Amino acid sequence: MPEILTGMNNAYDILQERGFIAQVTDAALRDRLGSPLTCYAGFDPTADSLHVGHLLPVMALAHMQRCGHRPIVLVGGGTALIGDPSGKNEMRRILSRDEVRRNAESIKKQLSRYVTFDGLESALCLDNADWLTPLNYIDFLRDIGRHFSVNRMLAAESYRARLESGLNFIEFNYMLLQSYDFLHLYTRHDCALQIGGNDQWGNIVAGIDLIRRVAGGQSFGLTFPLITTAAGTKMGKTESGAVWLDPARTSPYQYYQFWINTDDRDVERFLLYFTFLPAARVRAEIDSGIQMAKELLAFEATRLSHGDGAASQARQDARSAFYGDGGNLDSIPASRIAASSLRSGVPAFIFFADAGLCASRAAARRLIAEGGGYVNGERVGSFEDTITLEHVKDGYILLRAGKKRFHKVVVE
RNA sequence: GGAGAGGUACCCGAGUGGCCAAAGGGGGCAGACUGUAAAUCUGCUGGCGACGCCUACGGAGGUUCGAAUCCUCCUCUCUCCA
Numbered sequence: 001m002p003e004i005l006t007g008m009n010n011a012y013d014i015l016q017e018r019g020f021i022a023q024v025t026d027a028a029l030r031d032r033l034g035s036p037l038t039c040y041a042g043f044d045p046t047a048d049s050l051h052v053g054h055l056l057p058v059m060a061l062a063h064m065q066r067c068g069h070r071p072i073v074l075v076g077g078g079t080a081l082i083g084d085p086s087g088k089n090e091m092r093r094i095l096s097r098d099e100v101r102r103n104a105e106s107i108k109k110q111l112s113r114y115v116t117f118d119g120l121e122s123a124l125c126l127d128n129a130d131w132l133t134p135l136n137y138i139d140f141l142r143d144i145g146r147h148f149s150v151n152r153m154l155a156a157e158s159y160r161a162r163l164e165s166g167l168n169f170i171e172f173n174y175m176l177l178q179s180y181d182f183l184h185l186y187t188r189h190d191c192a193l194q195i196g197g198n199d200q201w202g203n204i205v206a207g208i209d210l211i212r213r214v215a216g217g218q219s220f221g222l223t224f225p226l227i228t229t230a231a232g233t234k235m236g237k238t239e240s241g242a243v244w245l246d247p248a249r250t251s252p253y254q255y256y257q258f259w260i261n262t263d264d265r266d267v268e269r270f271l272l273y274f275t276f277l278p279a280a281r282v283r284a285e286i287d288s289g290i291q292m293a294k295e296l297l298a299f300e301a302t303r304l305s306h307g308d309g310a311a312s313q314a315r316q317d318a319r320s321a322f323y324g325d326g327g328n329l330d331s332i333p334a335s336r337i338a339a340s341s342l343r344s345g346v347p348a349f350i351f352f353a354d355a356g357l358c359a360s361r362a363a364a365r366r367l368i369a370e371g372g373g374y375v376n377g378e379r380v381g382s383f384e385d386t387i388t389l390e391h392v393k394d395g396y397i398l399l400r401a402g403k404k405r406f407h408k409v410v411v412e
Numbered sequence: 413g414g415a416g417a418g419g420u421a422c423c424c425g426a427g428u429g430g431c432c433a434a435a436g437g438g439g440g441c442a443g444a445c446u447g448u449a450a451a452u453c454u455g456c457u458g459g460c461g462a463c464g465c466c467u468a469c470g471g472a473g474g475u476u477c478g479a480a481u482c483c484u485c486c487u488c489u490c491u492c493c494a
Contacts, residue, residue: 233439257448262449265449290449294449322448347461349461350461362460362462365462366457369442370456401442402441
């Protein structure tokens with residue numbers, strides 16, 4: 001008999017209070033969450049790092065684990081071998097087994113900051129390549145394919161949209177594979193709940209159906225709202241691309257900057273989604289001042305994926321850079337230059353471009369001509385002004401592009 | 413396999429022989445305002461040590477004084493038919 005979870009909040013209530021729930025397949029889920037259950041969310045191992053766009057399911061799994069449930073992180077290594085998930089416009093690059101394995105390994109490592117893979121409610125990390133690749137086509141059609149109605153599949157929102165723009169057979173099969181995953185996890189790991197983005201609704205429901213037909217069991221699905229920013233854009237993208245959890249791709253300082261640039265209107269929502277602060281605390285923080293709340297969001301989010309030290313450092317350096325309380329700016333983006341090359345002076349636009357602050361020398365000319373180039377806090381008058389050793393302070397030259405892009409050039 | 417439509421810059425999308433580094437919009441960047449927010453207004457938005465030169469309208473050739481525009485072949489996408 002399953003133990004009864006007592007003395008802690010129902011995971012459903014927590015997820016609901018925090019705005020994670022867009023749809024659930026069955027209202028009975030809340031009661032079912034009164035005792036421990038295994039749930040899963042899928043991740044595509046298309047890169048060796050997750051980005052903030054993945055964070056919602058990650059946080060949901062973390063909440064589940066904290067409430068005494070067991071999360072399964074499903075890495076879609078098998079599905080990555082064939083390509084495209086539904087809903088995307090372009091074919092996904094097809095990855096080799098080795099790439100997928102490597103990616104899965106580092107993704108698991110990142111996730112271990114959010115869920116624990118050891119201990120009592122240890123999370124599992126599984127790769128669907130393990131059961132998808134040995135599948136035999138004829139067997140699959142006979143045992144699994146027979147349970148799917150094309151008519152019903154076509155009615156799914158995710159496919160209906162694609163009917164206009166075109167849908168290939170692989171994409172169309174995605175629902176079957178994902179359903180099969182759920183069935184597999186249900187029978188092998190007693191996993192009775194799949195969570196995912198709202199665009200996964202059709203696939204999740206299909207999986208639940210398949211479990212009922214094949215295994216005669218009851219399972220559940222829960223989807224998250226699609227997160228957009230108040231400005232209406234997809235959350236987690238910046239001009240320069242995705243915001244990664246991997247510090248080698250997006251440094252903790254940059255990560256912190258991403259969060260602190262959150263739109264005022266999104267701060268409360270994001271605090272609920274991307275931190276573990278109690279909802280009451282979140283409300284209080286919002287009430288006592290949006291800017292402090294935003295800094296808290298940036299700090300907490302950074303702390304979760306990069307740890308205390310990196311988060312403190314990022315906050316410290318951000319304060320120093322923006323409010324000038326003279327810190328050492330250890331974590332802001334930096335490059336190096338030899339002192340000798342400064343002896344005869346370097347034109348500012350070349351200096352900015354070579355430092356990596358501007359994409360090209362032409363861009364650097366533009367930036368400075370528009371009055372957006374600063375050296376040690378002072379606006380550069382002309383892009384031909386020269387940078388010399390006299391600009392070096394404490395061993396470096398501090399550059400700034402526009403209001404908020406700082407860069408340190410260390411002179412050695 | 414057959415017929416047709418199409419591939420233009422980060423994206424959408426105009427342009428069908430010179431006035432085209434290519435309209436317009438979106439996005440982005442910068443300035444003003446401000447709070448590292450939003451909204452608004454303005455400017456910029458291929459590269460090059462630069463009044464010029466180089467690269468660029470799916471790819472390769474060709475016609476022409478001159479091609480994103482015309483011709484040939486290739487390639488990819490979409491639609492309809494089989």
